[in-house]
Amino acid sequence: MTETTKPRRAQILDSASRLFSERGYHATSMRDLAGDLGMQGGSLYAHISGKEELLIEIVNVASRQFDEALFTLRDVQLPADEKLREAMHRHIRVVADNMDSATVFFHEWKHLSPEAYARVTGWRDSIDAFYRELITRGISEGTFRADLDPRMTAYLVLSAVNWAYTWYRPGGPLTPGDVADSFADMLLGGLRSEIGSTA
Amino acid sequence: MTETTKPRRAQILDSASRLFSERGYHATSMRDLAGDLGMQGGSLYAHISGKEELLIEIVNVASRQFDEALFTLRDVQLPADEKLREAMHRHIRVVADNMDSATVFFHEWKHLSPEAYARVTGWRDSIDAFYRELITRGISEGTFRADLDPRMTAYLVLSAVNWAYTWYRPGGPLTPGDVADSFADMLLGGLRSEIGSTA
């Protein structure tokens, strides 16, 4: 009995993350969720205030993790290419370490109430701005090609790291670091061989 | 005979695409959908057999368009880099020209019944295979770098073209062709400047 079992609330959030990510928020009933935990629907309300609280908390935890992962990189002095690689490492690690809540985050944030919705779009914009600034600086430093459009470049990088939630499987042969390095190598160096790259 | 009801049916499918993409499949009720068309919930059933038929048809139309766009490229003789660019052009055009049904396609296919679900995963695999083969051939032809992993490369390309459904806005300053060219330039040539690219 010395082993401390997770608080009931945390168990509920874990189950909710998994079920919401597998079936979707609206397609998961409170009775489904309770059944997954071996209890009755009404019993959940001793621990939570309602269904939306679960969604809000899952999305908040996910967005906070993205935020923290990249925030500490903002003022690090590093060549732009290395910094981009490091950002992708951290970004993909957050996705990979939280596949369920990341999936919920990407799929269900539209169903949040207006304030929570606004907070998510705010996060989106700040992540966007982080990558755009990184790229803009890389261009002015001469590390990145001068003809890049920072907005499109940020979209491309974000596509790569975000879309991973649809195909990455933890426990498979690839670590999050493998994925990040592979993507960074291709993005930074390009797909074309030296011979093939004419102009 | 079925031809006569087609216009109304098409209107229903259009409304359903828009509402499903905005609110999600389960969060859109048949009464919502009917209201959007100025009718009562029950009246829909003169034109369709049920709610899932709408989802199936929307997803089928979308997947067929992806299929057709890339199928005719399979046997075209073209250098791998040009062929990849053309594939991205077509792929992004399908997304951009069908934002609503593409969004439904990417978000709601998990909620399909088993057979329809299997058909979608089949499509997914075939698109995947298309890009992998294209890249594998490009490597053996010397157009692409020899150290590329075709699987990871396909993921990267698919990330770029698929994720567009989350941010692209038709009618904005960017045409689908602009997006495809921009992404193809960055992917093929890499982000690094000539000076910065040391090995």
Add this chain to the structure above:
DNA sequence: ACAAGTGCCAAACGCCCGTTAGGCTGCGTG
């Protein structure tokens, strides 16, 4: 031993869901 507190259950609440049934209206055709 007893009171307080915790965690859960069983039942019910009002509401909305997808879907069906039956009837009314207005049109095109014999």
Add this chain to the structure above:
DNA sequence: CACGCAGCCTAACGGGCGTTTGGCACTTGT
């Protein structure tokens, strides 16, 4: 004019939804 028949209506069906309530069993502190 009579007919059939789309196309839509209103009303209702059984059922599942999120949530609330009251009470029972068990643990804990004194």
